[in-house]
Amino acid sequence: MPRVIAHVDMDAFYASIEIRDNPKLVGRPVVVGGPGNQRGVVAAASYEARKYGIRSAMPMWRAERLCKQLVRVDGNMAKYTHASRQVMAILRSFSPLVEPLSLDEAFLDLTGSELALGEPRAVGLRIKDEIRAATQLTASVGIAPVKFVAKIASDFQKPDGLVIVEEHELESFLRPLPIARLWGVGPKTEEALQTLGFRTVGDLADAEPGRLERHFGENGRHLAALARGRDERDVVPSWDAKSYSHEQTFARDLTDREQLESVLLDQAVRVARRLRKDGVEGRVVQLKLRFADFHTISRQVTLPHATADADLIFEQVRALFREAWEERAIRLIGVGVTHMQAEGSDNLDLFRPPEVDSRKRKLADVIDQIEDRFGRGKVTRAKTLKVDEIEDTGTPNDRSFD
Numbered sequence: 001m002p003r004v005i006a007h008v009d010m011d012a013f014y015a016s017i018e019i020r021d022n023p024k025l026v027g028r029p030v031v032v033g034g035p036g037n038q039r040g041v042v043a044a045a046s047y048e049a050r051k052y053g054i055r056s057a058m059p060m061w062r063a064e065r066l067c068k069q070l071v072r073v074d075g076n077m078a079k080y081t082h083a084s085r086q087v088m089a090i091l092r093s094f095s096p097l098v099e100p101l102s103l104d105e106a107f108l109d110l111t112g113s114e115l116a117l118g119e120p121r122a123v124g125l126r127i128k129d130e131i132r133a134a135t136q137l138t139a140s141v142g143i144a145p146v147k148f149v150a151k152i153a154s155d156f157q158k159p160d161g162l163v164i165v166e167e168h169e170l171e172s173f174l175r176p177l178p179i180a181r182l183w184g185v186g187p188k189t190e191e192a193l194q195t196l197g198f199r200t201v202g203d204l205a206d207a208e209p210g211r212l213e214r215h216f217g218e219n220g221r222h223l224a225a226l227a228r229g230r231d232e233r234d235v236v237p238s239w240d241a242k243s244y245s246h247e248q249t250f251a252r253d254l255t256d257r258e259q260l261e262s263v264l265l266d267q268a269v270r271v272a273r274r275l276r277k278d279g280v281e282g283r284v285v286q287l288k289l290r291f292a293d294f295h296t297i298s299r300q301v302t303l304p305h306a307t308a309d310a311d312l313i314f315e316q317v318r319a320l321f322r323e324a325w326e327e328r329a330i331r332l333i334g335v336g337v338t339h340m341q342a343e344g345s346d347n348l349d350l351f352r353p354p355e356v357d358s359r360k361r362k363l364a365d366v367i368d369q370i371e372d373r374f375g376r377g378k379v380t381r382a383k384t385l386k387v388d389e390i391e392d393t394g395t396p397n398d399r400s401f402d
């Protein structure tokens with residue numbers, strides 16, 4: 001039985017929220033992001049702004065040059081996170097299998113839900129209606145038997161779109177698309193494929209068996225399968241995603257905030273280092289606390305983009321800690337990062353110029369290299385120094401964070 005997978009993607013999410021909250025912005029070219037003279041980047045552009053060729057990730061000064069009447073609004077993450085939670089809660093009411101990709105998009109596995117929910121088109125419409133009723137925002141939905149096709153389909157009739165691709169339509173839907181639309185075809189692979197004369201997904205589907213494999217190895221076989229709409233990847237709900245974590249149990253309970261936060265910083269540094277070593281980044285940061293009475297809690301926050309940056313992880317986990325701690329005595333404390341993806345698959349930090357990130361990343365790489373050669377702790381941030389005063393009786397658990 002073919003699977004039924006939906007991809008739900010909010011339309012111009014941040015910009016639409018700003019327009020919703022300020023009626024004066026309706027119908028005007030609106031962008032969200034930092035000021036152009038401070039190297040700000042466009043985080044989101046309204047559809048009116050897009051008419052001027054303005055796109056996400058564009059430097060703000062360039063966007064301002066393209067459109068004189070452009071209205072720029074500073075980003076408000078708290079507002080976007082709130083709307084995101086509303087959307088994700090609605091999606092989870094349709095299926096327990098929801099895989100968020102970012103604040104404003106997610107996959108849902110609806111396989112087998114026809115009896116309870118109805119035909120895919122009816123379900124798609126209901127999802128859109130419920131999102132609109134709760135948030136006054138529009139979403140575009142793609143539904144297909146294959147994940148990556150659902151994602152392409154949600155983008156097909158934006159904004160406020162609904163595109164259903166059935167099993168027997170898969171190949172005809174994919175054939176005319178440019179090869180760059182396939183998952184795993186980045187700029188390098190695209191160039192190589194172009195050189196070999198491949199332009200559309202149809203060209204790839206028609207390729208002589210073995211030709212792609214000769215040029216691209218295992219990846220070539222995978223591309224050939226994708227071009228025919230064959231891809232077995234499942235919707236992976238957030239709770240069984242792989243995670244990276246570090247936790248410590250203390251010899252005596254700790255009550256000093258500075259000391260506890262020092263431990264968190266050290267743990268964030270260790271987790272970030274392992275992420276970088278494996279070439280992955282995570283989008284959800286978790287805190288685990290066990291109090292003196294063994295009561296254990298965990299708190300988590302979803303970032304707008306994946307990260308392997310120790311400072312950012314620490315910043316987030318410290319905020320969670322300050323919210324949850326209530327000055328109680330702590331037995332165990334831990335930092336985890338989940339919702340992994342390959343490093344750089346969304347290295348776009350929407351509220352900071354990208355160069356800052358890559359500089360930071362380079363510094364982190366240098367620290368990793370030094371530590372690989374000389375051992376951990378040779379490069380120490382001032383704030384982690386206090387950690388040495390604490391006896392660590394816990395075993396750093398490698399990949400699990402319960």
Ligand SMILES: [Mg+2]
Binds near residue numbers: 012
């Ligand atoms: Mg979107």
